[in-house]
Amino acid sequence: MTFVPNLLDWYDKNARDLPWRFEQSPYRTWVSEIMLQQTQVDTVIPYFERWMAQFPDLQALASADEQSVLAIWEGLGYYSRARNLHRAAKIVVNEMDGQMPQTPEGLEKLPGIGPYTAAAIASIAFEQDVAAVDGNIRRVLARLFDLREPARSPQGERKLWEMAEANLPAGHAGAYNQAMMDLGAMICTPKTPDCPNCPVAAHCRARSLGVQEERPVKMARKKVPHLTVTAAVICRDGQVLLAKRPSRGLLGGMWEFPGGTLEDQDAGLEACLRREIGEELGVEVSICSPFGEYRHAYTHYKITLHAFLTALSDGQIPQNLESQEIRWVDVLDLSAYPMGKVDRQIADRLVGEGIHDCL
């Protein structure tokens, strides 16, 4: 007797009523799965609704421009997800006659779709009998079978996919995968799992050994560096200068206030800013006043960003030396330019206070 009947019975009664379940289509399933990568359901829901209002189908997405796609995605993070989803939609519409692949192998060829997402879409949208393993399922399986290896190690990962496949109920893969995820999100949580209310507690080896909170075994985590960063709000005639970041890498394709990281050789924050503006724009600026200190944690490092109101020195014309593009933007138009969180905070403060030319 496996845990699966109890699991499916529980899911039948307790499945969450989510927007992409309430009204289901392959496209909606796809978008939801991409948004849900490394992101919690409650965070995703409002983004999903806005997305569907603006890009109701594959054709609408494929014909959109990347900036409007990034603008909708702003705040959700991992922006390559948005760029890849956009690219993939163009591929499906232009090269596949608008028909999404229905198998994991076909889906995985599209940018942004890896092993988990391919299995999730194939099982949920196309009723294929394939097992998926995500963070929730990884935790549930590691506890059910008391997996001793680190779950994210190559060997642990291989065993988890084997466990998921071994227990797959034929003809019910979509419900099975989603039930495992809902169980992980609602009952079998990372901290203090609700074992008394768990429908499969009787099958749980970690629970029977009292080690459920020690599963899954984690890999050691690296320390994150903390950088000091400066940024310039360069003001001129009611406008500010924005730079568009390179298309790949951190915040790819998003706009920002130019600046950069404090180096050992810099005499101070203002010297750092003058150096960075020289490197990035080839101009000299005069620094008028501080404009806030912003702390933020990215995936791999933390920053404290010091912003300054600045003005170009006489006769200086900014050149685009390191960005995709630079552009003078009216303060009231800043909301139309997709930005990461810190730059959005600076932009919002500019909008709120109005711009006062500093010289």
Place this chain on the structure above:
DNA sequence: TAAGCGTGGAG
């Protein structure tokens, strides 16, 4: 293979 990639919520 391991590092890079955002942000927000929970404890």
Place this chain on the structure above:
DNA sequence: TCTCCAAGCTT
């Protein structure tokens, strides 16, 4: 304030 970590993928 800090740590963990959340429906992972790409290079």
